[in-house]
Amino acid sequence: MDALALNTDAGHRLLARYRRMQNSRDLNQSINHFECALDLCPMDHPYHPAVLFNLATTEFVSCQANRTYFDLDIPISLFQGAFYLRPTDHPDRTITQLHLAIALLSRFAKRGFQTDADAARELLSEVLDVCHANSHIYRAALTAIETSALHSAGSIDANNLGGVHFERQGNDEDLDQAIAFQMKALALHPVGHTDRSMSLYNLAIALHREVLALRPVGHTDRSSSLNNLANRLASRFEHRGNDEDLDQAIALHREALALRLVGHTYRSMSLNNLANRLASCFDHRGNREDLDKS
DSSP states (O other): OOHHHHHHHHHHHHHHHHHHHOOHHHHHHHHHHHHHHHHTSOTTSTTHHHHHHHHHHHHHHHHHHHTOGGGGHHHHHHHHHHHHTSOTTOTTHHHHHHHHHHHHHHHHHHHOOHHHHHHHHHHHHHHHHHSOTTSHHHHHHHHHHHSOSSSOTTOSOSSOHHHHHHHHHOOHHHHHHHHHHHHHHHHTSOTTOTTHHHHHHHHHHHHHHHHHHTSOTTOTTHHHHHHHHHHHHHHHHHHHOOHHHHHHHHHHHHHHHHHSOTTOTTHHHHHHHHHHHHHHHHHHHOOHHHHHHO
8 A cells, every 4th residue: 555545544544533532642643644734745646635525524523623714725725725626527516615615604603704694695596506415415515504604613513504694794695594594404403304494593583584584673572582583592502502592582582572671561581581591601601690691
């Protein structure tokens, strides 16, 4: 076996062991082996895109594990290199596209480059267009679209991408697309499917976001929409444990409470909801200040 194959196999073996054992030494050694493989594989080598992809994957995992989010430029550049070298008819183009989109979403979450969010959404939409609806890559792309990188750069299990884009831009078209994607996801999870309840939560949240967008500051029913969206996010937090859902729910309940002054019919309900969310925050994070506030 030649040096390229030996380094590639060692890199994959160490990365797999890292994912099982979470030993950072395995991850660092995996990166070293893939870097050696890249040194042995010039631009015109037929395996050059695959070597770029392998190194990009381990570098991205390293950014997640070490929370070195400003280093995300490295895996993104490597994923882009692999993507550009894989033409539209290449069998690995879509998986490269998917990983590049996820890396871009992670950088968007931490550094707020809107171009990253736009590029990621375009890449994921293309994946949905070319992949079969029952394929693993199609489902992964849908999951990435359903979720956002706002939770952490180390996870794609966050909130809806379209929802995040809408909150930053206030664009009706983005929110419509978010709802359309949630409808697609729900269609893939028929009655009895283990993930159907989560798809229903995601769709409900997207719809509540749309209602809230139609009730701007000053609208008489805005506090109700804030409360409803907060409750849906809190329910999803209970199922998925996503910190971002809980943080958003607390922020929305605070805004609803601010609109329900002393004497308002539903002020006590808002106080109770906010107290419950702060108590959940204490249970989840152990922050005494949250308990005192509740």
